[in-house]
Amino acid sequence: MVKILLNILTHGDELAGVKVADIIRARYPEIIGHGLDIQIANERAFRSKKRYIDKDLNRVFPGNPAGCYEEIRANELKPIISSYDLVIDIHSTESGSSDIVIVTKFDLNTKEILRALSSKYVLFMNIQPDRSLISCARVGLAFEMGSDKDESTVTNTIKGIELLLSQNDLIGHKESFGFETKYFDVFGQVGKPFGSRLESDIKNFVPIPKGQMFARTADGSPIFAEFDFYPVIFGSDNYETIFGFAARPLTF
Numbered sequence: 001m002v003k004i005l006l007n008i009l010t011h012g013d014e015l016a017g018v019k020v021a022d023i024i025r026a027r028y029p030e031i032i033g034h035g036l037d038i039q040i041a042n043e044r045a046f047r048s049k050k051r052y053i054d055k056d057l058n059r060v061f062p063g064n065p066a067g068c069y070e071e072i073r074a075n076e077l078k079p080i081i082s083s084y085d086l087v088i089d090i091h092s093t094e095s096g097s098s099d100i101v102i103v104t105k106f107d108l109n110t111k112e113i114l115r116a117l118s119s120k121y122v123l124f125m126n127i128q129p130d131r132s133l134i135s136c137a138r139v140g141l142a143f144e145m146g147s148d149k150d151e152s153t154v155t156n157t158i159k160g161i162e163l164l165l166s167q168n169d170l171i172g173h174k175e176s177f178g179f180e181t182k183y184f185d186v187f188g189q190v191g192k193p194f195g196s197r198l199e200s201d202i203k204n205f206v207p208i209p210k211g212q213m214f215a216r217t218a219d220g221s222p223i224f225a226e227f228d229f230y231p232v233i234f235g236s237d238n239y240e241t242i243f244g245f246a247a248r249p250l251t252f
């Protein structure tokens with residue numbers, strides 16, 4: 001029988017995953033432990049109401065048994081993650097991005113699942129692809145459906161999970177998202193000088209050409225794009241040292 005892992009709280013402050021897990025557990029009690037397992041990745045960060053304790057858990061795989069808290073945790077999680085046929089990792093984001101499925105592998109099996117899901121966006125993460133939780137999975141999908149503040153984040157996350165459960169015959173037939181998926185290759189990070197802010201017209205998935213001013217430093221100096229890119233999971237307050245990621249459309 002197929003074994004699927006629903007992983008939540010890789011980031012301890014992304015609470016959509018808690019609601020999602022509660023709803024899935026209540027709706028499909030018969031498959032819990034019989035095809036579907038649910039796991040909390042960073043319980044300590046969750047209890048501390050923080051993204052992480054020492055280091056971002058989603059950047060420290062495969063971990064280190066002698067490292068900091070998250071490195072130890074990643075080392076514990078790795079064999080668990082890799083023992084499943086499919087791992088679904090639930091995130092949420094306050095970047096204004098939504099409707100995103102992230103993968104770190106783009107093999108035939110993964111492509112087939114993505115085609116069936118037909119989500120709005122797929123990001124193929126080529127930035128430190130081996131450091132994320134899903135990188136240890138045979139097939140791993142991270143859901144980044146939106147903000148914790150939007151009810152649609154939970155609804156859309158559940159829709160995606162239900163489709164994957166139905167594809168694996170754990171539950172009855174479910175409809176896909178039904179989008180013509182836009183695929184992006186994430187090839188870089190865009191640095192954020194301390195205190196700098198994005199220009200207000202910068203939007204996720206709207207391309208920024210080389211030479212365009214897209215942000216200002218703390219003292220108001222312009223910051224220009226050094227290359228053409230599509231901003232993804234981009235915002236002034238998402239990450240400490242980067243605005244977010246640089247992507248290009250992926251054709252195949």
Ligand SMILES: [Zn+2]
Nearest residue numbers: 011014091092
């Ligand atoms: Zn996250």
